Amino acid sequence: MQKERKIFLSESEMPEAWYNIQADLPEPLDPALHPGTLQPIGPQDLAPIFPMELIKQEVSQERWIGIPEEVRDKYLSWRPSPLIRAVELEKALDTPAKIYYKYEGASPVGSHKLNTALAQAYYNKQAGIKRLATETGAGQWGSALSMACSFFGLECMVYMVKVSYQQKPYRRSFMEVFGGSVIPSPSEMTASGRAVLAQHPDSNGSLAIAISEAVEDAAARSDTNYALGSVLNHVLLHQTVIGLEARAQLEKAGDYPDVVVACNGGGSNFGGMAFPFVADRFQGKKVRAVAVEPSACPTLTRGVFAYDFGDLAKLTPIMKMYTLGHEFMPAGIHAGGLRYHGDSPLVSALYHHKHIEARSYNQRECFESAILFARTEGIVPAPESSHAIKGAIDEALAAREEGKSRTILFTLSGNGYLDLAAYDNYLAGKLVDVPCPQSELTEGLQCLPKV
Amino acid sequence: MQKERKIFLSESEMPEAWYNIQADLPEPLDPALHPGTLQPIGPQDLAPIFPMELIKQEVSQERWIGIPEEVRDKYLSWRPSPLIRAVELEKALDTPAKIYYKYEGASPVGSHKLNTALAQAYYNKQAGIKRLATETGAGQWGSALSMACSFFGLECMVYMVKVSYQQKPYRRSFMEVFGGSVIPSPSEMTASGRAVLAQHPDSNGSLAIAISEAVEDAAARSDTNYALGSVLNHVLLHQTVIGLEARAQLEKAGDYPDVVVACNGGGSNFGGMAFPFVADRFQGKKVRAVAVEPSACPTLTRGVFAYDFGDLAKLTPIMKMYTLGHEFMPAGIHAGGLRYHGDSPLVSALYHHKHIEARSYNQRECFESAILFARTEGIVPAPESSHAIKGAIDEALAAREEGKSRTILFTLSGNGYLDLAAYDNYLAGKLVDVPCPQSELTEGLQCLPKV
Numbered sequence: 001m002q003k004e005r006k007i008f009l010s011e012s013e014m015p016e017a018w019y020n021i022q023a024d025l026p027e028p029l030d031p032a033l034h035p036g037t038l039q040p041i042g043p044q045d046l047a048p049i050f051p052m053e054l055i056k057q058e059v060s061q062e063r064w065i066g067i068p069e070e071v072r073d074k075y076l077s078w079r080p081s082p083l084i085r086a087v088e089l090e091k092a093l094d095t096p097a098k099i100y101y102k103y104e105g106a107s108p109v110g111s112h113k114l115n116t117a118l119a120q121a122y123y124n125k126q127a128g129i130k131r132l133a134t135e136t137g138a139g140q141w142g143s144a145l146s147m148a149c150s151f152f153g154l155e156c157m158v159y160m161v162k163v164s165y166q167q168k169p170y171r172r173s174f175m176e177v178f179g180g181s182v183i184p185s186p187s188e189m190t191a192s193g194r195a196v197l198a199q200h201p202d203s204n205g206s207l208a209i210a211i212s213e214a215v216e217d218a219a220a221r222s223d224t225n226y227a228l229g230s231v232l233n234h235v236l237l238h239q240t241v242i243g244l245e246a247r248a249q250l251e252k253a254g255d256y257p258d259v260v261v262a263c264n265g266g267g268s269n270f271g272g273m274a275f276p277f278v279a280d281r282f283q284g285k286k287v288r289a290v291a292v293e294p295s296a297c298p299t300l301t302r303g304v305f306a307y308d309f310g311d312l313a314k315l316t317p318i319m320k321m322y323t324l325g326h327e328f329m330p331a332g333i334h335a336g337g338l339r340y341h342g343d344s345p346l347v348s349a350l351y352h353h354k355h356i357e358a359r360s361y362n363q364r365e366c367f368e369s370a371i372l373f374a375r376t377e378g379i380v381p382a383p384e385s386s387h388a389i390k391g392a393i394d395e396a397l398a399a400r401e402e403g404k405s406r407t408i409l410f411t412l413s414g415n416g417y418l419d420l421a422a423y424d425n426y427l428a429g430k431l432v433d434v435p436c437p438q439s440e441l442t443e444g445l446q447c448l449p450k451v
Numbered sequence: 452m453q454k455e456r457k458i459f460l461s462e463s464e465m466p467e468a469w470y471n472i473q474a475d476l477p478e479p480l481d482p483a484l485h486p487g488t489l490q491p492i493g494p495q496d497l498a499p500i501f502p503m504e505l506i507k508q509e510v511s512q513e514r515w516i517g518i519p520e521e522v523r524d525k526y527l528s529w530r531p532s533p534l535i536r537a538v539e540l541e542k543a544l545d546t547p548a549k550i551y552y553k554y555e556g557a558s559p560v561g562s563h564k565l566n567t568a569l570a571q572a573y574y575n576k577q578a579g580i581k582r583l584a585t586e587t588g589a590g591q592w593g594s595a596l597s598m599a600c601s602f603f604g605l606e607c608m609v610y611m612v613k614v615s616y617q618q619k620p621y622r623r624s625f626m627e628v629f630g631g632s633v634i635p636s637p638s639e640m641t642a643s644g645r646a647v648l649a650q651h652p653d654s655n656g657s658l659a660i661a662i663s664e665a666v667e668d669a670a671a672r673s674d675t676n677y678a679l680g681s682v683l684n685h686v687l688l689h690q691t692v693i694g695l696e697a698r699a700q701l702e703k704a705g706d707y708p709d710v711v712v713a714c715n716g717g718g719s720n721f722g723g724m725a726f727p728f729v730a731d732r733f734q735g736k737k738v739r740a741v742a743v744e745p746s747a748c749p750t751l752t753r754g755v756f757a758y759d760f761g762d763l764a765k766l767t768p769i770m771k772m773y774t775l776g777h778e779f780m781p782a783g784i785h786a787g788g789l790r791y792h793g794d795s796p797l798v799s800a801l802y803h804h805k806h807i808e809a810r811s812y813n814q815r816e817c818f819e820s821a822i823l824f825a826r827t828e829g830i831v832p833a834p835e836s837s838h839a840i841k842g843a844i845d846e847a848l849a850a851r852e853e854g855k856s857r858t859i860l861f862t863l864s865g866n867g868y869l870d871l872a873a874y875d876n877y878l879a880g881k882l883v884d885v886p887c888p889q890s891e892l893t894e895g896l897q898c899l900p901k902v
Binding site for chain 2: 004005006008010011012076077078084088106108109110147150151169170172173174176177178179371374375377378379380417418420421423424427
């Protein structure tokens with residue numbers, strides 16, 4: 001019998017717990033520091049903006065953390081997500097490699113972000129919170145949190161980076177369909193926003209500014225908490241459902257990856273797929289994990305491993321991570337979800353200790369890969385995901401050159417239905433590559449706190 | 452064990468043949484007539500624009516027509532599509548009814564249209580054709596045919612109704628990602644287009660005009676055929692894979708529908724879901740099939756059953772169908788895929804002989820249903836599909852009133868990711884209902900040919 005192209009798990013085979021890589025780290029994480037005192041923070045420092053369950057998850061050393069029944073129930077509207085063998089792409093590349101992709105764009109918001117949005121909305125609801133404030137860049141995260149809040153009966157306030165707010169009206173509409181309130185950031189709603197506008201009335205905004213606004217909003221209201229779509233340990237934890245499912249699906253197919261590839265901005269998509277395999281690696285399995293980032297925002301490949309703020313207004317804890325400096329302003333590439341100056345402390349530490357690899361690409365080669373993928377596999381990828389596709393293709397071409405097979409697994413983290421304007425620009429030859437000059441990187445690092 | 456919410460078929464359980472309802476019709480179809488002679492047409496009349504295999508399917512009396520291996524292979528990139536029990540919607544409606552939906556929006560183009568696009572591209576490729584010409588309204592069909600042509604190495608020329616071309620730039624981009632050429636209709640490319648522009652330089656276009664342009668284009672070039680996304684027998688045939696899968700999936704769940712609901716424009720979505728169940732009805736099963744259409748274009752509910760042209764320039768054969776007259780210009784409602792003056796001859800005949808039911812709704816009540824569906828089930832529906840949702844909800848509310856359970860099956864024919872501007876209008880209170888005044892309907896029927 002021919003092997004099936006799509007490998008499904010039944011609902012009862014969906015993971016019952018998230019995997020917490022903190023339990024298995026060979027090298028301990030450096031603690032997060034208070035932005036004022038520069039001393040390690042405790043749970044009470046985070047309590048004004050996060051519910052206690054998430055704070056516990058942030059520092060937990062338990063290997064497995066059970067997925068609450070109510071969250072599992074919501075996951076089941078699209079999970080387990082399909083694992084698909086990219087047979088047409090393999091043919092087009094004439095490669096002996098086997099390429100599998102985990103399709104997180106099958107989620108109702110079109111990306112992996114819903115995996116953590118549902119968990120965060122649930123724990124906040126349990127804690128009696130009425131309203132969540134957050135930021136969004138490209139809009140995937142804001143969409144996911146709006147939907148999750150709608151499911152759990154919470155209000156949702158989204159500070160959307162102004163340039164995306166203007167360029168992607170459909171994203172705003174999507175959030176509003178689910179009852180979310182969306183305003184362009186920087187806004188007049190917060191002191192952080194007003195401070196930026198006073199200096200730069202025409203500011204396009206950035207994630208670092210929008211985070212400041214959302215954190216400030218949440219800190220100011222007792223009915224409101226803050227929710228972050230990436231970077232933090234608990235966010236990556238929730239995303240591990242991706243890798244756990246993929247591993248079980250490959251096992252069904254009698255396979256195991258030689259290399260796992262995912263795009264990397266704040267780290268939640270990459271961590272979600274890679275961590276279960278990195279755990280296998282700690283146990284002696286020979287599996288590589290490759291994080292792919294844009295050359296315009298080369299946090300892992302060209303940043304430094306240092307303590308830095310997560311936002312521009314310095315409201316967040318200081319974390320040890322790869323960073324380009326919290327004042328770094330990435331160019332306006334289309335992969336808005338990968339335009340963040342910092343990175344997840346977990347991903348950063350794994351990279352620093354050489355448990356994972358990283359690689360960067362320019363946007364045009366990513367779009368070229370995305371078009372090849374669309375025309376062979378039939379799915380238009382999100383610009384972020386196109387970085388993973390390019391990474392997977394390069395692995396497949398390397399296998400061809402070696403004349404050896406290789407099993408490649410990558411995450412198609414989202415679809416590009418709401419990013420077609422970017423494809424339009426690419427096809428019209430209007431896209432330019434914007435690799436980052438060394439001078440800008442050097443300058444960006446001037447703002448690092450002296451810890 | 453709890454029943455699973457999503458019911459999957461394995462790839463090997465995908466239907467191996469399409470179901471041809473012509474084999475089981477209690478009343479024979481009236482023949483299509485030549486637009487010039489008004490005599491029944493033969494295969495040679497259609498040969499300039501269709502490949503012989505599709506012409507044969509158009510008139511076949513065989514009950515089962517095998518799905519070619521190459522088409523099955525492409526179907527497998529998303530088929531069998533999921534059947535989902537709408538448990539959250541049921542809860543919100545507090546209904547004893549069970550609601551299932553077949554999610555055709557899971558296809559890579561986001562709608563059911565790919566089911567026939569792949570088949571048509573395949574048969575044309577086999578016949579040595581190099582290029583297909585077609586029309587598209589909202590853009591779902593043009594997207595599907597562009598992707599199918601890309602898969603089978605054909606060029607694709609899409610005449611897109613001008614108002615949609617301007618309102619939905621993402622749809623155009625989508626087609627171009629797959630290599631399709633898209634121009635706004637009416638265009639200067641054809642005599643039909645030029646004739647309209649001469650009289651109405653600012654014409655917004657209509658499906659009836661765009662069909663004329665595409666047919667003329669195909670007739671003029673020996674390397675080019677025409678492809679239609681609905682109405683014709685062979686198109687509905689290809690869509691029966693939807694109903695066949697749904698029936699098998701419900702059987703897995705130990706269930707069978709009391710009523711099947713689908714939206715209806717040209718009839719391919721409705722026929723694709725309903726025909727296998729109508730066949731059961733012919734065998735004595737008690738199952739109802741309800742076609743739902745917009746009040747702005749009430750072909751079945753307020754049109755007449757008569758011979759009419761399929762296009763404005765009278766280039767197509769004359770068919771016996773429910774029609775509002777080929778000069779009828781429907782109002783600019785958002786469900787662009789349901790704005791067609793005529794209907795499938797098969798659906799029309801079944802309705803005329805009372806084997807199926809029909810019902811019409813205004814667009815605001817459909818959007819209201821769509822928002823409820825999104826907030827409960829998490830999928831933003833295409834405006835066309837929102838009509839089916841409204842129909843299913845009314846069935847569920849009737850069950851509640853009766854205090855009896857009822858099994859309802861409907862097709863979620865497409866997602867609304869590229870229709871968010873319509874939701875924006877609805878949420879901003881800008882949408883108006885445009886039911887059709889009787890005077891317009893009466894006037895529209897003046898143009899019927901005297902057969």
